[in-house]
Structure formats: C-alpha cells, structure tokens
Amino acid sequence: MGGRLGRFGETAMWILVALRDGPHNVTRLLDDVRGLDGRVGPGTLYGAVARLERLALIEPTTNGGGRRAYRLTEDAAAAPVAVARGGVPS
Amino acid sequence: MSRLIRLYPRPWRDRYEEEFLALLEERPPTMGDLLDTVRGALDAHLNPQGQAEPTPWTHRIPGLLALIAGAMWSVAFIAFVFWHDKAWELAGLIPVSMLLMFLSLPGDYMAAHGRQIAIALGVVGLCIVVANLPYSPSIAIAGVAGYLIALGGLLTLAAIRAEIGPSGRWTLLVLAVLLPAAIGFPVAFGLGNISEDETWLLGVLLPYGFAWVLVGLRLAIRGSATLVDPPLNPIEPEVRAA
Numbered sequence: 622m623g624g625r626l627g628r629f630g631e632t633a634m635w636i637l638v639a640l641r642d643g644p645h646n647v648t649r650l651l652d653d654v655r656g657l658d659g660r661v662g663p664g665t666l667y668g669a670v671a672r673l674e675r676l677a678l679i680e681p682t683t684n685g686g687g688r689r690a691y692r693l694t695e696d697a698a699a700a701p702v703a704v705a706r707g708g709v710p711s
Numbered sequence: 712m713s714r715l716i717r718l719y720p721r722p723w724r725d726r727y728e729e730e731f732l733a734l735l736e737e738r739p740p741t742m743g744d745l746l747d748t749v750r751g752a753l754d755a756h757l758n759p760q761g762q763a764e765p766t767p768w769t770h771r772i773p774g775l776l777a778l779i780a781g782a783m784w785s786v787a788f789i790a791f792v793f794w795h796d797k798a799w800e801l802a803g804l805i806p807v808s809m810l811l812m813f814l815s816l817p818g819d820y821m822a823a824h825g826r827q828i829a830i831a832l833g834v835v836g837l838c839i840v841v842a843n844l845p846y847s848p849s850i851a852i853a854g855v856a857g858y859l860i861a862l863g864g865l866l867t868l869a870a871i872r873a874e875i876g877p878s879g880r881w882t883l884l885v886l887a888v889l890l891p892a893a894i895g896f897p898v899a900f901g902l903g904n905i906s907e908d909e910t911w912l913l914g915v916l917l918p919y920g921f922a923w924v925l926v927g928l929r930l931a932i933r934g935s936a937t938l939v940d941p942p943l944n945p946i947e948p949e950v951r952a953a
Contacts, residue, residue, distance in 0.1 A: 627758075640712055648737045662744045663734060664751020667727055671755070689730050 628674035631668040632661055637667055637678065637697060644682050718752035720759060773932025776815030778880065781923025783808035788916045812923055815930075831919060838915045 626633050632654060639653035640643060646668065654661050670691065673679045678697040684690040716728055740748065787804035790797070 637908070640804075647734045651734060651738060658771070662747025663731065663740065664744075664747040664749070664754075667731060668751050668754050688733070700942075 625673050626669070629665065629672055632658065632665050632669040633673050633678075634663075636666075636673060637693065640679060640693045640697075644684060644690040645689050646684055646690040650691065651696075679699060715748050715752070718749060719755050720931055722759065723755045771931045773815045774927045775927065776927070777813050778924055778927025780808045780811035780815060781920045781925075781927055783811070783920075784923060785917055785920030788913055788920065792913065808920075815927070831922065833921050835915060 633667065635654045636650060641649055647670070647687065650670075651661065652664055654666065659685045670679070674681075674691075677694055679691045680694050682690050682692050693696065716724060716731060719728070735744075783804050787808065
C-alpha cells in the first residue's frame with residue numbers, strides 16, 4: 622500500500638474518513654481534512670484524490686449547485702481502517 | 712496561480728484544473744500551499760494516475776535498447792566520415808545496432824507504425840544498394856534480397872503481433888534475430904565498399920539513426936511491453952473468438 626499511496630497515505634485516509642459523512646466538494650474536503658490533519662496543502666490533497674480515484678475508492682458526483690463533489694464507492698466501506706493499517710481493501 | 716497549474720501535466724489539468732482553481736479561489740493559498748502545489752505537480756509528472764499500475768521497469772527496456780541502437784548506428788556513420796580508413800571495423804556496429812533495433816521493437820508499436828518503419832528501412836536499403844552498385848554488384852544484390860526479406864518480415868511480424876500468443880512471441884523473437892542478420896550483414900559489408908566521396912549517404916543514414924534515438928526515448932518514457940511480457944492491452948478471449 623505504501624508503494625501505491627506513498628506519502629499521500631495519511632491524507633488519503635483522512636479523505637476517506639471525511640467522506641463517510643456524505644459527498645463533499647473539494648473545498649469542504651480540504652476544510653475537513655485540515656480539521657483532522659492540520660497541515661494539508663492543495664497539491665497533497667489532489668495527489669491523494671487522484672490516487673483514491675484510481676483505486677476506485679472514491680468517485681466524482683455532483684452536489685446541489687452542480688459543482689463536482691466526491692463520494693465513497695461501495696468498495697470503500699472498509700477503506701479507512703485498511704489504509705490506516707497500511708493496505709487497501711481488495 | 713493559474714501559472715502554477717500549468718506545471719501539471721495536460722491529462723491532470725483536463726481532469727482537475729477547473730475545480731482546483733475554484734478551490735484556490737475559495738481558500739486563497741499561503742506560501743506553503745504554493746510550494747505544496749509545485750510538489751504536487753512534480754508528483755503528477757512522476758506518478759501519473761491514469762494507469763492502473765506504475766510502469767514496470769522491464770517496460771523501459773525496449774525503449775532503452777532502441778535508443779542505444781540508434782546512437783550506435785549514428786556514431787558508426789559519423790565515425791565513417793572522419794575515419795574512413797576504419798570503415799570495415801566500423802561496419803561491425805551496423806549489424807549489432809540493427810539487431811538491437813529489431814529486438815527492441817515492441818510488436819504493438821510495430822503493428823501501429825509498420826508502414827512508416829518499412830518505408831524508412833526501404834529508403835535506407837535503397838541508398839546502400841545504389842551506393843554499392845558500382846563497386847560490388849553482388850553485395851548490392853544481397854542487399855536487395857535482404858531488404859525484400861526484411862520488408863516481408865516486417866509485415867508478417869505486424870500481423871503476428873496484432874494477436875500474438877506465447878508461441879507467436881517466440882516466433883517474433885526468432886525472426887527479430889534473423890532479420891537483422893539478413894539486413895545487417897549486406898549493409899555492413901557494403902559500408903566497407905562505399906567511397907568517402909559518397910557522404911550524401913549520411914543525409915539519409917544519420918536521420919535514420921536519430922529517429923531511432925527519438926523512438927527509443929519515447930518508448931522508454933511511455934513504457935512498452937517487451938517480447939517476454941504480456942501485451943499491454945491483451946486481446947480478450949471472447950473478442951478474439953468473435
């Protein structure tokens with residue numbers, strides 16, 4: 622897992638935790654992750670988002686304002702725990 | 712800030728630029744965020760997320776072989792200009808570089824660019840034959856025969872590789888060794904016969920070598936399946952059956 626998420630592993634985990642409350646656009650996602658982790662920049666946030674999308678753990682959707690948001694996929698139910706343990710759910 | 716976004720690769724920008732800019736508008740970046748964005752752009756280049764897995768290092772081999780082959784070919788002909796008395800020794804580099812070229816060429820690349828490769832080889836072969844004809848008709852004839860074999864072989868290889876299986880891949884390997892022998896040796900012997908006045912040949916032969924260097928660079932960066940790897944986009948059995 623470390624090789625697949627690299628330095629983005631921790632941020633990815635916080636994203637998955639934040640999205641358990643429902644779809645978020647990236648601004649809210651950044652606020653939530655900063656609330657959980659404290660020091661996340663936009664480059665790191667998008668590095669983690671891109672990896673989570675590739676791993677099919679999150680997917681884009683649209684919120685009420687027609688803006689792109691992200692939500693957990695069905696495969697991602699156990700993802701935060703698995704990521705925290707250094708692996709991804711298969 | 713939009714200038715910093717340009718540091719990201721095009722596929723990334725197509726996918727995320729709009730929302731990324733909206734984010735930065737709503738949360739104005741600090742100096743730390745700007746540095747983080749630059750770092751993110753570097754990561755996006757080094758680890759593009761468009762593919763399921765990072766490119767295996769073995770997929771760099773064909774490109775590196777092609778690059779070495781192109782450089783070897785070019786050096787041989789540049790050296791030919793400056794040390795014409797060593798032409799016979801330099802000629803040995805030609806079959807070796809051609810062997811590498813054919814070994815390196817991934818079948819899917821060959822299938823996609825077979826026509827261009829065949830034309831380039833044909834032009835190079837024709838020049839060698841024309842240059843040799845006044846000095847050694849037998850070598851010129853051998854050159855023609857070699858190139859006919861090569862062109863037919865290229866078309867065959869492209870056809871095989873389009874739906875290649877394990878046995879076909881080994882066939883490809885065998886042909887990739889035989890073809891350079893068929894082409895390379897007439898060319899190599901021909902080089903020793905060419906007079907130093909015929910430097911016009913370099914106008915054709917050097918770009919051919921440089922083109923291989925460029926093809927090698929592109930393949931090495933992009934990655935491509937080797938002869939012993941599974942194809943990058945294997946044909947599904949049901950599709951094949953259909």
